[in-house]
Amino acid sequence: MALYSEKVMDHFRNPRNAGVIENADGIGEVGNARCGDIMKIYLKIENDIITDAKFETFGCGSAIASSSMATELIKGKPVSEALTLTNQAVAQALDGLPAHKLHCSVLAEEAIKKALQDYYEKKGMKL
Numbered sequence: 174m175a176l177y178s179e180k181v182m183d184h185f186r187n188p189r190n191a192g193v194i195e196n197a198d199g200i201g202e203v204g205n206a207r208c209g210d211i212m213k214i215y216l217k218i219e220n221d222i223i224t225d226a227k228f229e230t231f232g233c234g235s236a237i238a239s240s241s242m243a244t245e246l247i248k249g250k251p252v253s254e255a256l257t258l259t260n261q262a263v264a265q266a267l268d269g270l271p272a273h274k275l276h277c278s279v280l281a282e283e284a285i286k287k288a289l290q291d292y293y294e295k296k297g298m299k300l
């Protein structure tokens with residue numbers, strides 16, 4: 174079996190939602206000190222629905238594929254649902270990641286949570 178699923182390769186080669194959202198309603202940046210990868214997630218939120226999500230990821234292929242899949246998974250979803258997105262769900266949607274690459278999907282979960290936290294803080298609310 175190949176180390177990476179076709180879905181991982183597809184999202185690595187053709188990342189969905191790469192880029193920046195100007196005047197984003199929530200921004201979350203996280204990094205992994207061990208590998209040095211950095212992931213930044215931008216969210217546009219209207220009436221508590223995530224209408225757009227974009228990412229900038231400086232990192233490995235799995236981190237790029239995880240960002241791409243994670244932004245796809247939360248687009249069009251209510252904030253409450255995006256808050257429950259786990260790294261396992263991201264990895265599963267990619268048809269799995271090698272064990273030593275699971276931390277790449279953790280970055281995606283953390284970056285989204287941080288962006289949502291930022292959204293709430295900007296609104297003067299607590300998560």
Ligand code: FES
Binds near residue numbers: 209210233234
């Ligand atoms: Fe970890 Fe990306 S720096 S492989």
Ligand code: FES
Binds near residue numbers: 205208232234277280
């Ligand atoms: Fe660190 Fe992929 S190797 S996020």
